[in-house]
Amino acid sequence: MxxxxxxxxxxxxxxxxxxxxxxxxxxxxxxxxxxxxxxxxxxxxxxxxxxxxxxxxxxxxxxxxxxLLKLSSALYGSLPWYAPAHDAMERLARGTHLLAFLCVLHSHTDEHSQILCVARSVQGRDGPPVAGELDFELPAHATASGKLLLALAGRPLPRPAPAFTPQTLTTPEAWAAETRAIRTGGYALSRDEWASGTSGLAVPLRGEGGTVLAALGLSLPTARLGSSDGLLRALHGAAAEVGWTLGHRGQK
Structure with a gap:
């Protein structure tokens, strides 16, 4: 080096x-x-x-x-989607009483991709702690946001793909099936894949032309997945509001 x-x-x-x-x-x-x-x-x-x-x-x-605050302000100011996305994230957290967050895909190469959590909600949340509350980089193959962003970008399963729990996806075959499901359904789900007892949901934030800008996600105790239909409606509604603000006018 x-x-x-x-x-x-x-x-x-x-x-x-x-x-x-x-x-x-x-x-x-x-x-x-x-x-x-x-x-x-x-x-x-x-x-x-x-x-x-x-x-x-x-x-x-x-x-x-x-x-660092000056540099941070300059970075966020250069991203037109960040302010409306951050507002939507906070509203989502207040409405669901869960930890909400924004993640982006950062790629060094096609084989080396990082999922970076660039914002987390600071209000509206109750309940027990969940995995990843303070992490900046998330495991790409074991979190809802990571799986969503990789699948929509057409990226392969990261290597290595460590098994954090027995439910973690670690094989190319399982990843291929997961990718198809994510692209068809328009959302990603993780269930006890990073840590037992913690699950997640994520949907894409799209800009003009349907470009995927980030993932809007929720982290929740696995016991609350029974209400996932309502949570998904809230996620899709929040993402649609952001997309409309940014010029996205439909599915892509």
Whole structure:
């Protein structure tokens, strides 16, 4: 790996450790977690702080810097679909009392695709925790949003395709049947495929010309799948509202 690439990858690994549960880290904590010498990591943290991507707070602790907010705002502002989709996601969460989210397909190559959760609802949800509440990258073959986006993009089963539970799809034959069902039905369902007791539903968000922009999904306890018809109607209704705003006028 070229040195510049390795340096950027190292910085990304540091930044990704900051989340809602770990909003601050010390140098020693990060070094232990990453298995790196404190001398090496100290230089990385200094560089990130100088760039405004991190900020040093009391007693040698670090947290994310404000410059990331500027970059985030620029990214979301460049996506015309994001604002109406985010509003629809929040309304869906309030109406169903479930965790709602938006996911996108990020592809390095046809063989290497990532499912990134770019937004989650912050209100309207009750009930027990479900798998993936804080994850940014989701398993493409074991989640409703992942299966939906891969199937609609005509992508093969990812390799490797680890079995998280006995219900996880891990064979090309099972994936081919699942793809046909998703493309025919216009939605994806996962049932105990990532974690036992957690299931999901997802539908596509389409823009002008029928282009698939993202997946709008719900994560729910498997016990609530008995009401999946009503949840699907809510998902399709929310997706149709977004599509209409973006110029999509029908199925494709």
């Amino acid at each position: 070229p040195r510049t690439h390795a340096t950027v990858e190292a910085a990304v690994r540091v930044l990704e450790l900051f989340d809602a549960d770990h909003s601050e880290w010390t140098l020693s904590e990060l070094a232990r977690h990453l298995g790196q010498p404190t001398s090496t990591l100290h230089e990385q943290l200094g560089t990130l702080a100088a760039a405004g991507l991190l900020v040093r707070v009391g007693r040698g602790r670090y947290r994310l810097g404000w410059r």
